[in-house]
Amino acid sequence: MSVFTIESLPASFGDALWIEYGEEDRIHHVLIDGGVAGTFAHVEAKVLQLSRPRRLELLMVTHVDEDHIAGMVKLLGAVQDLELDVNEVWFNGRDHLDGKQVALDRLGSKQGEFLAAMLSKQTIHWNKAFEGWPVEVSARGALPSRMLAGGMRLTVLSPGRPQLEAMIKKWDKELTDAKPKIDWTDGDAVLAFLEGQPTLKPRDALGGSRNVDELVKQPFDPDTAEANGTSIAVLAEFADRAVLLGADAYAPVLSASIDRLLKERDIERLRLHLFKLPHHGSAGNISIDLLDKLDCGHYLVSTNGKRYNHPDGAAIARIVRHGGADPFIHFNYRSDSSGVWDDEDLGQGIEYHASYPADGEEGCVIDVAGLPP
Numbered sequence: 001m002s003v004f005t006i007e008s009l010p011a012s013f014g015d016a017l018w019i020e021y022g023e024e025d026r027i028h029h030v031l032i033d034g035g036v037a038g039t040f041a042h043v044e045a046k047v048l049q050l051s052r053p054r055r056l057e058l059l060m061v062t063h064v065d066e067d068h069i070a071g072m073v074k075l076l077g078a079v080q081d082l083e084l085d086v087n088e089v090w091f092n093g094r095d096h097l098d099g100k101q102v103a104l105d106r107l108g109s110k111q112g113e114f115l116a117a118m119l120s121k122q123t124i125h126w127n128k129a130f131e132g133w134p135v136e137v138s139a140r141g142a143l144p145s146r147m148l149a150g151g152m153r154l155t156v157l158s159p160g161r162p163q164l165e166a167m168i169k170k171w172d173k174e175l176t177d178a179k180p181k182i183d184w185t186d187g188d189a190v191l192a193f194l195e196g197q198p199t200l201k202p203r204d205a206l207g208g209s210r211n212v213d214e215l216v217k218q219p220f221d222p223d224t225a226e227a228n229g230t231s232i233a234v235l236a237e238f239a240d241r242a243v244l245l246g247a248d249a250y251a252p253v254l255s256a257s258i259d260r261l262l263k264e265r266d267i268e269r270l271r272l273h274l275f276k277l278p279h280h281g282s283a284g285n286i287s288i289d290l291l292d293k294l295d296c297g298h299y300l301v302s303t304n305g306k307r308y309n310h311p312d313g314a315a316i317a318r319i320v321r322h323g324g325a326d327p328f329i330h331f332n333y334r335s336d337s338s339g340v341w342d343d344e345d346l347g348q349g350i351e352y353h354a355s356y357p358a359d360g361e362e363g364c365v366i367d368v369a370g371l372p373p
Contacts, residue, residue, distance in 0.1 A: 002239035003027055004369040006274065008300055008332035009042045010362035011035025013280065013307040014067025017245065018046050021152050021238045028150035032060045032245060034071030042363070043075055047082050054084045057148050061091040062232045062247035064112040064171075067307075073111055073194070076118040087149070088125045091115060092230060094171055096134035097164045102126060113175065117190040135232050136161060137257055142264060155235040157257035158249035163229035170226045212350055215317035216288075223250055223284035233278065235261070235270075241368045242271060244294075246278030251287040254278070258293050272296035273371045277319075281311025291322040298328045298371060304362075305335035316341055320352045328353045332364045 001024050009016040016035035022028045029050065034043055047054060061072050079086060093116045095102045119126045127135055129146040137143060137160045145155040175184050182189045223229075231247035233254060246254065258270055275296050279285035280303035299319055303310045311331075319327055331338040334356040341354045357364055 002369050004238050004241050005365055005367050006243060006276070006300070007046075007365045008276075008302045008330075008363055009035065009039060009046070010304075010332065011039040011042070011071070011302060012067065013303050013305070013310070014039065014065075014071075015062070015247070015280075015302045016043060016071060017276065017302070018043075019236070022150040026150065028057045028148065028152070029055070030058045030060070030148070030152070031056055031072075031075075033062055033068040033247070034073070034075055036067050037070040037074060039071035040074040040078075043071055044078065044082065047075075047084055050084075052083070054082065055087065056084065057087050057150070057152075059086055059089045059091075060232060060234075061089065061115060063092075063227050063230045064115075065227050065248065066111065068248070069111045069115060073114045073118065076115065076122065076124070077194075079122060079124075086124050088128045089119060090127055090129070090135050090232060091119075092134050092136070092159075092164060092232065093126075096127075096136075097168045097171060097230075099134060099161065099164070101132040112171065113184050113190050114194045117187045117194065120187050121191065134164060136164060137253075143257060143260055150238075152236060152238040155237070155261065156232065157235060157244075157261075158233035158247070158253045159230045160253060163226075163250065163253060167226040167230045212317040212320050215314045216321050218283065218314040220251075220287045220289075221284055222252060222287070223248075223279060223282060228279060228285070229253070231278070239369060240373070241273045241371070243274045243276065243368055244270075244272050244296075245276045246285070248279040248285065251278070251285050251290045255287065255290045255293060258290070262293065269293055269295045273368055274298045274300060274366060276300040276302065277311070277315070279310070280308075281315045282308070283312035283314040283318075286315040286318055288318055288322050291318060295324065297324050297326070298330065298366070299323060300330045300332070300364075300366065301338065302332050303335075303337075304333040305337040309337045311337055313337075313340075320350055323352075326351045326353065328355065330355045330364050330366055332357065333362055 007018040014035040015033040019030040228248035231249040233249040
């Protein structure tokens with residue numbers, strides 16, 4: 001019997017997705033993002049539950065924002081103590097922004113350098129499936145697709161070359177402004193600096209409206225944050241199930257890649273069993289244009305709303321109206337921003353479902369293999 005589950009770990013306002021797939025007697029594991037520094041405790045608990053020898057097929061760091069990368073830096077610093085074997089890491093470092101191939105002895109904003117230094121020190125395979133080149137979508141040709149051990153296929157939908165290059169100035173400025181001044185090409189110096197950062201402190205609200213149709217009318221104002229644009233977003237497929245893992249990717253980039261995928265596969269809409277919403281349900285990353293290209297019934301929101309009050313009301317309203325008949329929205333926290341959707345009618349005769357953790361709990365597990373075909 002096939003297993004395919006996605007657990008949205010309690011990652012505060014960030015992302016940490018623990019994925020299990022395979023057959024019952026041979027389960028494989030993937031971790032996408034590590035949340036904030038405090039999320040490491042939850043990640044560590046999952047690792048310690050693994051049978052020995054402990055192994056992850058893939059660690060994917062979608063981009064360098066604190067709420068995605070900090071917990072991963074802590075995990076990479078603990079792999080030896082945890083006796084954890086990591087087959088490969090997907091992560092775009094500084095040199096990847098320039099389109100360069102990166103070997104393990106090359107260092108690539110501040111936490112990105114920390115991660116690069118950890119990878120170099122521990123000689124963990126870095127973008128091995130891409131021969132050290134960036135994880136990116138080329139302007140032409142087929143979308144890059146890679147098969148993991150156990151039969152999970154990952155098709156890359158974001159970022160493209162323009163999004164990676166747009167991050168160069170911001171990345172370099174953060175390193176230039178960092179204090180104390182260090183040589184960021186010196187791995188030992190970077191790791192020494194990391195030792196002094198034990199907690200890894202780096203650097204759109206719903207509002208009062210609950211009227212879905214009024215929220216849907218709000219114009220789409222696309223996200224332009226450079227770091228979000230570099231997000232690695234993938235379509236994960238296993239055992240006739242498909243999940244879109246949106247990271248913090250731009251909606252127009254995802255939409256354009258999906259257009260290419262529809263053409264490649266000669267289909268009109270992309271059938272999904274789950275869509276992990278980009279940027280924690282931000283209105284700037286979820287467009288009606290994107291949703292209209294999908295045939296999806298389940299949506300995942302990962303955030304506690306502590307920063308920026310995500311998810312945005314307009315984003316959830318778009319899903320309610322354009323996310324299929326009777327969409328099911330999974331929240332990994334109950335917060336002021338997500339809790340308003342617990343009233344599944346809102347007095348407007350709208351059909352949708354909202355799911356939250358049990359009282360006193362955080363995080364959620366979705367049995368993708370058990371969702372309707």
